[in-house]
Amino acid sequence: MTRTTSDEQKELQVHQKQELQSEGEGTREGVYFKPDVDIFETDEALMVVADLPGTSAEDIEIDLRENMLTLTGVVDEGLEQNWQPLYTEYKTGHFTRQFRLGQHIDQSKISAALSDGVLRLTLPKAEQAVPRKIEVTSS
Amino acid sequence: MSTSLWFQDPRAFIHNELRNFVRSGSPWSRKDWNWPTSRQRTGVFPPVNIYDDGEGFRIRAEMPGVDKESLDISCKNDQIVIRGERTLQNIDDEANVHRREREGGQFRRAVGLPQPINPDKVMAEYNHGILNLFAPRAESAKPRKIEVQ
Numbered sequence: 001m002t003r004t005t006s007d008e009q010k011e012l013q014v015h016q017k018q019e020l021q022s023e024g025e026g027t028r029e030g031v032y033f034k035p036d037v038d039i040f041e042t043d044e045a046l047m048v049v050a051d052l053p054g055t056s057a058e059d060i061e062i063d064l065r066e067n068m069l070t071l072t073g074v075v076d077e078g079l080e081q082n083w084q085p086l087y088t089e090y091k092t093g094h095f096t097r098q099f100r101l102g103q104h105i106d107q108s109k110i111s112a113a114l115s116d117g118v119l120r121l122t123l124p125k126a127e128q129a130v131p132r133k134i135e136v137t138s139s
Numbered sequence: 140m141s142t143s144l145w146f147q148d149p150r151a152f153i154h155n156e157l158r159n160f161v162r163s164g165s166p167w168s169r170k171d172w173n174w175p176t177s178r179q180r181t182g183v184f185p186p187v188n189i190y191d192d193g194e195g196f197r198i199r200a201e202m203p204g205v206d207k208e209s210l211d212i213s214c215k216n217d218q219i220v221i222r223g224e225r226t227l228q229n230i231d232d233e234a235n236v237h238r239r240e241r242e243g244g245q246f247r248r249a250v251g252l253p254q255p256i257n258p259d260k261v262m263a264e265y266n267h268g269i270l271n272l273f274a275p276r277a278e279s280a281k282p283r284k285i286e287v288q
Contacts, residue, residue, distance in 0.1 A: 012184035013183070037241070055267060086253070
């Protein structure tokens with residue numbers, strides 16, 4: 001039975017967490033999910049905003065090498081032994097996602113901030129190599 | 140479940156009817172019951188998990204990036220209502236958007252519990268994008284030990 005009132009249509013909907021099916025298995029035991037992200041590019045930088053609920057700053061790993069950006073967030077479920085699950089709508093697991101970047105990034109200037117489970121990553125673009133004109137001399 | 144199924148396979152139809160009949164006797168199938176398993180509530184943000192720790196109920200909701208100030212939690216008898224808003228930071232018009240997967244907006248979620256709770260003792264915490272609620276059982280719902288004479 002579906003009830004749609006104009007009130008409900010405005011409501012925020014749940015994005016079902018997508019479990020990651022990859023060949024390269026993580027060394028850490030547990031399920032990995034693909035976090036929802038927003039990615040946008042300004043003149044100076046590439047910005048990545050990712051939803052990583054349940055992670056704190058020390059649980060997040062950001063790796064950039066050979067234009068491959070890898071985000072990993074380790075989540076500790078933090079459940080007590082005597083908690084009996086009655087009803088479960090979402091699963092808990094780690095987060096990981098990889099992006100291939102088309103831009104040259106200045107590795108030394110990457111910055112990241114985490115608040116309320118949202119990671120904001122700023123990847124400043126590397127200054128373009130100045131085109132050089134090569135003089136050909138004839139002798 | 141499709142209702143046209145029985146045209147193709149009468150056995151499946153009978154099987155479904157039987158199953159529905161058996162189910163209709165259990166409280167799980169009662170549509171008016173506000174227990175969150177009722178179908179119309181799934182898909183409403185935020186997703187919740189509910190645990191029983193003996194003393195009461197532990198409710199967890201995954202909702203990253205929600206402004207703590209916007210959270211409004213109210214409870215009565217056997218229901219907790221979570222309201223709030225998730226605002227996304229504006230993206231500069233000049234910016235070139237590559238991916239837009241996150242969503243913002245208002246939400247309201249009513250969570251029904253199987254037993255009455257003590258509304259005065261409900262505690263809430265919002266950490267790392269996860270809302271943690273603890274709702275102790277009402278005195279009337281606690282098991283009482285009976286002394287054998």
